[in-house]
Amino acid sequence: MRKPKLAVWKFASCDGCQLSLLDCEDELLAVAGAVEIANFPEASSAVVEGPYDVSLVEGSVTTPHDLERIVDIRAQSGLLITIGACATSGGIQALRNFADVREFTRAVYASPEFISTLETSTPIAEHVKVDFELRGCPINKYQLVELIGSFLNRRRANIPHHSVCVECKRKGNPCIPVSNGSICLGPVTHSGCGALCPSYNRGCFGCYGPKELANAESLAAWAKQELEADPATLKRVFHNFNAWASPFKEEGSSHG
Amino acid sequence: MADSRTIKVDYLARVEGEGALDIVIDGDQVSDVKLRIFEPPRFFEAFLRGRDFREVPDITARICGICPVAYQMSAVHAMESVCGVTVGGPLRDLRRLLYCGEWIESHALHVYMLHAPDFLGRHNVVELAQDHPDTVQRGLRLKKTGNAIVDLLGGREIHPINVRVGGFYHIPPDSEFEAIAERLRIAREDALYTIEWVSGFDFPEFEQDYELVCLSHPDEYPFNEGKIVSSKGINVTAQQYHDVFEEHHVGHSTALHSRVLERGNYKVGPLARYSLNFDKLTPAAQQAARDAGLDETCSNPFKSIIVRAVETLYAVDEALRILDNFQRPDAPYLEVEPKAGTGLAGTEAPRGLLHHTYTINDEGIIEHAQIIPPTSQNQATIESDLREFIQPRIDLPDDKLQWQCEQAVRNYDPCISCSTHFLKLRITRR
Numbered sequence: 001m002r003k004p005k006l007a008v009w010k011f012a013s014c015d016g017c018q019l020s021l022l023d024c025e026d027e028l029l030a031v032a033g034a035v036e037i038a039n040f041p042e043a044s045s046a047v048v049e050g051p052y053d054v055s056l057v058e059g060s061v062t063t064p065h066d067l068e069r070i071v072d073i074r075a076q077s078g079l080l081i082t083i084g085a086c087a088t089s090g091g092i093q094a095l096r097n098f099a100d101v102r103e104f105t106r107a108v109y110a111s112p113e114f115i116s117t118l119e120t121s122t123p124i125a126e127h128v129k130v131d132f133e134l135r136g137c138p139i140n141k142y143q144l145v146e147l148i149g150s151f152l153n154r155r156r157a158n159i160p161h162h163s164v165c166v167e168c169k170r171k172g173n174p175c176i177p178v179s180n181g182s183i184c185l186g187p188v189t190h191s192g193c194g195a196l197c198p199s200y201n202r203g204c205f206g207c208y209g210p211k212e213l214a215n216a217e218s219l220a221a222w223a224k225q226e227l228e229a230d231p232a233t234l235k236r237v238f239h240n241f242n243a244w245a246s247p248f249k250e251e252g253s254s255h256g
Numbered sequence: 257m258a259d260s261r262t263i264k265v266d267y268l269a270r271v272e273g274e275g276a277l278d279i280v281i282d283g284d285q286v287s288d289v290k291l292r293i294f295e296p297p298r299f300f301e302a303f304l305r306g307r308d309f310r311e312v313p314d315i316t317a318r319i320c321g322i323c324p325v326a327y328q329m330s331a332v333h334a335m336e337s338v339c340g341v342t343v344g345g346p347l348r349d350l351r352r353l354l355y356c357g358e359w360i361e362s363h364a365l366h367v368y369m370l371h372a373p374d375f376l377g378r379h380n381v382v383e384l385a386q387d388h389p390d391t392v393q394r395g396l397r398l399k400k401t402g403n404a405i406v407d408l409l410g411g412r413e414i415h416p417i418n419v420r421v422g423g424f425y426h427i428p429p430d431s432e433f434e435a436i437a438e439r440l441r442i443a444r445e446d447a448l449y450t451i452e453w454v455s456g457f458d459f460p461e462f463e464q465d466y467e468l469v470c471l472s473h474p475d476e477y478p479f480n481e482g483k484i485v486s487s488k489g490i491n492v493t494a495q496q497y498h499d500v501f502e503e504h505h506v507g508h509s510t511a512l513h514s515r516v517l518e519r520g521n522y523k524v525g526p527l528a529r530y531s532l533n534f535d536k537l538t539p540a541a542q543q544a545a546r547d548a549g550l551d552e553t554c555s556n557p558f559k560s561i562i563v564r565a566v567e568t569l570y571a572v573d574e575a576l577r578i579l580d581n582f583q584r585p586d587a588p589y590l591e592v593e594p595k596a597g598t599g600l601a602g603t604e605a606p607r608g609l610l611h612h613t614y615t616i617n618d619e620g621i622i623e624h625a626q627i628i629p630p631t632s633q634n635q636a637t638i639e640s641d642l643r644e645f646i647q648p649r650i651d652l653p654d655d656k657l658q659w660q661c662e663q664a665v666r667n668y669d670p671c672i673s674c675s676t677h678f679l680k681l682r683i684t685r686r
Contacts, residue, residue: 012296016321016414022369023413025400029392032382043369044380045662062296092318095303104302109512110505117297138321138414193412200411200418200426201588205314207415236308241318 004053004152007039009073011059011066012093012121017084018042018058020141027145034152050076054151056144057130060086060093060121067118067127074128081147082124085137089209090244092137094121097244098253122244132157137207137241140192160191163211164204168195176203183223183237188214188248209242216251231255277665279642282686284650289642291635291665304625309335309594309616310421316612316627317415320671322365325358325406326605327627328419329480330612335421337495338599338616339592346585347423348480349578350409354419355479355603356575357405360443361413362606363526363564363571364402366669367450368395371561374663375457391453394446398568401436401443405575408432423589430584437579440572447569448544454565455548459558460660462645466555466637467516468528471604477536477570478529480603485532486522494602497611503628514633521636524608525668526563527554541570557641557667564606564669594620605630607669631670638668 008018022028022043038048055077061070074080085091096104101119105112124130134143143159150157160166164186168175176184176198184203186195190211197204210216216238223229229237238252275295280288300319307315312331317324329351336343343351369381378384385392403413408428410416418424469490471482484500485491492500503512516522531553534542545566554563596618602611608630615624645664649657 012298014318014321014324016318016324019321019414022365023403025396025403028396029382029385037380037382040380044382045373046379046383062298066296091298092300092303092315093298096299099303101299104299105297107302107305108297108299111507114505114507115297121298137318138412196411197417197425202417202420202425205417233308236311 003034003036005038005048005051006035006148007050007052007055007073007077008037008042009039009055009057009059009069010042011057011070011087011124012062013059013084013086013091015042015058016138017087017136018056020083020139020144021056024141024145031145031148035148051078052076053078054148055080057082057087057124058084060090060123061127062093062118062121063116064118065116070124070127079131079151080124080128081132081134082130083134083139083144085135085207085209085241086121087124088133088135088245089242090121090123092241092243094244095239096121098239134159135190135208136192140194143192161212162191163187163214164189164191164193164195164198164208167191167193168198171195171199173198176201177223177227181227183227183229183233185219185237188216188219205237206240206242206248209245210248214247216247217254220251220255275670277642277661279646279661280686281646281650286643286646286650289639289646291639291642293635301625301627304614304622307622309338309614309620309622312614312622313419313421314415314417319627319629321414322362322671323358323605323607323610324415325354325410325419326603326610328416329355329603330601330605330610330627331614332419332421333480333601333603334599334612334614335616336592336599337601338597338614339421339595341422341590341592343423343590346583347589349582350424350427350585351419352479353405353575353578354409354416356571356578357402357409359479359571359606360402360447360568360575361399361406362402362669363568364395364399364450366606367454367561367564367568368392368399370669371663371666372454372457374659374666375454375561391449394449398443398446398450401439401446402571404439405436408436420589422592423585423587425588427585427588430582433579433582437576440576440579443572444569444576447565447572451544451548451562451565451569454561457561459556460645461556462558462641463555464557464641464644466527467519467522468531469516469522469524469633470528470532470609471602472532473536475536477533477574478604484602484609486516487528487532488516488519490516494600494611497600497602497628498613501628501633503632512628512632513636514628515636521640522633523637524630524633526560526567526606526608527557528608529604530554530563530566537566537570538573540573541566544569557664560667560669594618598624607631607671608633629671631668634668634670638665638670641667 182203185206186204190208235255276292313328316327468487471478473482
């Protein structure tokens with residue numbers, strides 16, 4: 001039987017999520033034995049033509065060229081999986097969506113006329129159909145291996161959708177906002193990190209984006225009342241790596 | 257013209273990010289070389305304005321998935337310099353330990369997965385593993401040990417969460433540091449093996465007269481602190497950076513080019529650190545470098561792979577030294593209160609000097625940010641290397657020339673998402 005063809009694509013991003021695959025030091029050669037790595041420019045100069053059975057897409061759509069490229073990638077791909085906060089929510093660079101991108105360009109570049117960019121940074125799913133979204137800034141590499149393994153074995157991936165709070169309780173961590181008075185996005189954030197920040201004595205800052213049916217408004221009201229969080233702080237807390245994902249988008253904007 | 261030829265390669269692979277390289281050859285002369293970086297801009301320096309100074313290590317980490325620790329280190333040092341806080345003692349040692357972890361994983365990644373395949377005629381590490389399974393396993397183990405340090409002290413390998421202005425959020429238990437020391441003793445053997453292995457590769461004759469720029473510290477091989485020095489006489493503090501260097505914007509790149517004022521391009525990275533700090537390496541690293549055939553300075557960029565291997569050994573030994581003398585800090589961090597002002601700091605990312613400048617107000621809100629990554633400083637030198645490299649090899653067949661040009665770019669371990677990102681390589685002959 002022919003090995004499934006895997007492709008890795010990059011849009012606006014830091015490369016960290018595709019690097020997660022190279023960080024699988026123990027699993028990399030096994031994965032490479034089970035799939036044909038047909039297009040992965042960060043790791044290989046050999047490129048095999050499409051179509052591809054699975055495409056992993058990293059990064060957000062930020063240029064006119066990206067708009068065409070993602071449609072082409074979708075057409076060449078069996079399954080299209082987005083990896084990471086940029087691809088699933090627009091990433092930290094989506095902070096431009098709340099500002100004037102021309103002013104941003106002038107602030108960074110001496111000759112803004114050289115720069116071609118869209119006014120927004122948007123997730124892949126705003127442009128094409130996506131079959132699975134793997135969350136995180138960065139993704140959890142074990143979840144990526146699980147996802148590839150489930151595809152190879154034609155079963156459903158075991159990737160939980162509960163909140164960081166659930167992971168935190170399972171680890172037996174003391175509750176950060178209660179014990180040290182820091183804002184923690186654990187109740188509204190998608191699991192996947194293993195409650196990393198609370199385990200290191202700091203509040204969750206939302207790398208994995210909102211969980212389903214997250215009640216961000218209630219969390220903000222609690223932080224305002226109990227922790228005396230001011231509006232500017234609340235805005236920054238929600239407008240972070242997943243600023244363009246609802247309800248973080250709306251909640252951040254409601255604080256000025 | 258009679259011998260007009262165009263070679264087009266869709267991607268320069270095995271670099272971190274995306275860029276393009278255009279080479280124009282007129283007859284028997286290289287007439288133009290452009291490293292075109294068109295990674296879409298992400299505007300970090302613009303959206304950092306209005307953010308809290310304590311958020312900067314988390315936000316700037318997202319510039320680069322390969323060297324997030326470097327971004328975090330330059331950011332916290334710059335903020336501490338504004339606020340008048342100096343982090344010393346065991347906390348300083350732990351920062352250095354974290355940086356050792358990033359150097360080991362980043363250098364091992366580049367040596368084994370990105371650069372060695374060039375020297376051995378392979379497309380990637382998976383092909384390499386077919387011919388050299390034991391060697392690749394050693395490389396992966398070495399990389400994993402570097403990652404284990406970042407994982408322990410940073411919380412995770414990519415975008416660590418434990419670095420804060422003033423120190424760390426949490427200091428892991430002593431037993432976990434002891435476990436890392438055990439692994440480092442094995443990594444030491446792997447690092448020595450790596451130096452020997454890469455020193456046996458074939459290197460083109462290509463010595464260049466660079467202005468090498470890096471940090472220099474009186475007592476140690478530079479990571480976090482030191483003066484900025486060059487092989488042509490620069491000797492300034494991080495605060496004076498903008499008096500000596502300037503950035504300018506060229507049409508073919510979304511990354512800004514850097515130059516020494518009134519002089520021209522320069523080079524940062526392993527060759528600069530090694531050549532200007534050889535005396536600060538451990539005796540073991542110095543000996544391993546000599547055994548690998550290196551002098552006390554190195555100006556052949558193709559040999560950067562050996563220098564990276566030597567620096568990996570140094571980082572392993574330095575990590576072991578820190579762990580052997582480990583003293584638990586009294587508190588995981590120093591309190592840092594915001595103070596209005598401007599702070600500048602440079603640290604040594606695996607790819608070279610990474611300089612940050614921030615202005616904050618008295619509430620700690622950022623008013624101005626400027627970040628100068630190593631790859632943007634090296635861009636002009638990468639172009640000049642290619643010009644010099646191609647000219648005597650102009651008669652090579654296009655496929656061979658293209659392979660060697662890509663290799664010459666990879667000498668720099670370019671990190672294009674840092675400098676912004678995409679490499680398409682095109683040679684036009686006319």
